[in-house]
Amino acid sequence: MSVHSLTVKNILSRIRQVFPDAQENYVINLINDALVEMGYYSNKIAHAKISAVANQMWYDLSDGAEDSSGNKLELNKVKRVYLMDNEGDYIQIPRLTDTNLLLTDITSESALEAPD
Amino acid sequence: MASNITYPDKHAVWFIEGNNLCLVTNTDSSGNTSTTTSGRKTWKAIQESVTDGVLMYYNAEPNKVSSIEDSLDIDNVFEKGIVEYVKKCLYMDRAGKTPDANLSQVALAMSQMHDRSWKEISVKAGMQKRDKTGGTRVIKPFNMT
Numbered sequence: 702m703s704v705h706s707l708t709v710k711n712i713l714s715r716i717r718q719v720f721p722d723a724q725e726n727y728v729i730n731l732i733n734d735a736l737v738e739m740g741y742y743s744n745k746i747a748h749a750k751i752s753a754v755a756n757q758m759w760y761d762l763s764d765g766a767e768d769s770s771g772n773k774l775e776l777n778k779v780k781r782v783y784l785m786d787n788e789g790d791y792i793q794i795p796r797l798t799d800t801n802l803l804l805t806d807i808t809s810e811s812a813l814e815a816p817d
Numbered sequence: 818m819a820s821n822i823t824y825p826d827k828h829a830v831w832f833i834e835g836n837n838l839c840l841v842t843n844t845d846s847s848g849n850t851s852t853t854t855s856g857r858k859t860w861k862a863i864q865e866s867v868t869d870g871v872l873m874y875y876n877a878e879p880n881k882v883s884s885i886e887d888s889l890d891i892d893n894v895f896e897k898g899i900v901e902y903v904k905k906c907l908y909m910d911r912a913g914k915t916p917d918a919n920l921s922q923v924a925l926a927m928s929q930m931h932d933r934s935w936k937e938i939s940v941k942a943g944m945q946k947r948d949k950t951g952g953t954r955v956i957k958p959f960n961m962t
Contacts, residue, residue, distance in 0.1 A: 707896045710885045715900050720907050725885060728903055733881045735902035735935075736891065740878035742943030744892045747877035753820070753840065753870035758862035760871070763836040769869050775878040779833060783872040784825035784840070787848060791872045797830040802841065802860055 740777050749774050753784070758805070820867045821848030829863070840871065898938035905931035 709729060716723050749768035751760060760766075766774045783791035822828055822844055829842040844850055846864035863870075879890040889896055908928035912921045 704893060706888055706893050707899075708886060708888050709882050712896075712900055712903065713885065716903055716907065719904065720911075723907060729882055729885075731903045731906050732889070732899055734906075735899045736879045736881060736889065738902070739891050739895055739899070739939065740876070742876075742895075742939065744895060744943070745877045745879055745890065746874060748872060748874050750869040751871045751873070753863050753865070753867040755846065755864055755866045756862050758839055758841060759834070760838040760840065761836065762833070762838050766836075774875075775880075776873075776875045777878055778876040779831075779838065779873055780876065781874040782831045782838070782840075784822065784829045785820045785867055785870045785872075786825050787819050787821055787823045789819040792825040794825050794829045794831055797832040797841070800832045800834065800839070 746780070747775070749776075818868055820870055821846065821865055823848055830860070838871075838873070892942070894942040895939065898935050898942065901931045901935035901938060905935055 709732060712732060713723070713725060713728055716728055749772070750770075752769045762774065762776050762779070764773075764775070766776065768774055782794055782796070784794050786792050822842065825842075828844045828850065829840065831841075832839050840863055841860045842863050843859045843861075844864065882889065889899060891899075905928050908924045908931060912924035912928060915921050915924065
C-alpha cells in the first residue's frame with residue numbers, strides 16, 4: 702500500500718469543508734507561502750555542482766543562483782562544501798569561522814551588492 | 818578537468834556572507850602552497866578555474882505547486898501542517914472581512930488555534946525529520962596495528 706500523500710486537490714477539498722467559497726488560485730498561493738516556510742526545516746537535502754573560477758572569491762547563492770548546468774539552486778542553508786582535488790575526487794573542506802580575512806578580492810565582489 | 822590542489826581539506830576553506838559563498842585557498846594556480854605572499858595575505862581567492870569544481874550539500878526550498886493535481890514536494894509528515902497554515906490564513910481573512918464583531922472574534926480565535934497547530938506540527942516534524950538516522954551508534958576505532 703502506498704504512503705499517504707496529499708495533492709493540492711486533497712487540500713482544497715479539506716479546506717472547502719469549512720470554506721466552500723475558497724478560491725483555487727488563492728489556496729495555491731497560500732500553499733506556496735507555507736512551502737517557503739517549510740523550507741526552513743531540512744526536509745529536502747539537495748546537492749549541486751558549481752564551477753570554481755580563477756580569482757573569484759564570492760559565489761552567488763541567492764534565489765536566482767544557478768548551478769553549472771543552469772538549474773536553479775533554491776538554496777536555504779549550506780551544510781557541506783567539497784572541492785575537487787587533483788584526481789577529480791570531491792574532498793570536504795572546512796568552514797572558516799573567523800571570516801576576517803585580510804586580503805579581499807575586489808574583482809569578484811560584483812556578486813555582492815553595491816550601493817544603488 | 819581536475820583541480821591542481823592535492824589536499825583541498827588542508828588548503829581550502831569556505832564561509833557564508835549573506836547570499837554568497839566565499840571560497841579561499843592558500844595555494845597558487847599550480848596547487849603549490851603560496852610563497853609569494855606573506856603570512857597575512859596567505860588566504861585568497863582560488864587561483865584556477867575548474868568546471869564543476871565545487872560540490873555543495875544544502876537544505877533546498879521545496880518546489881512550488883502550480884496546479885490542482887500537483888503533489889507537495891515535502892515529507893508527508895509536514896502535509897497536515899500545510900492544511901493548518903491555509904486554514905489559519907483563511908480564518909484571518911474572515912475575521913478581517915466580517916462586519917459582525919462576534920463572528921470576527923470567533924474567526925480570530927480559530928485562526929490562532931490553527932496557527933498554534935501549524936507551528937506545533939512544523940516544529941515537531943522539523944525536529945523529528947531532520948534526518949532519518951536510527952539504531953545504535955558504533956564508534957569506529959583507529960587501526961592500532
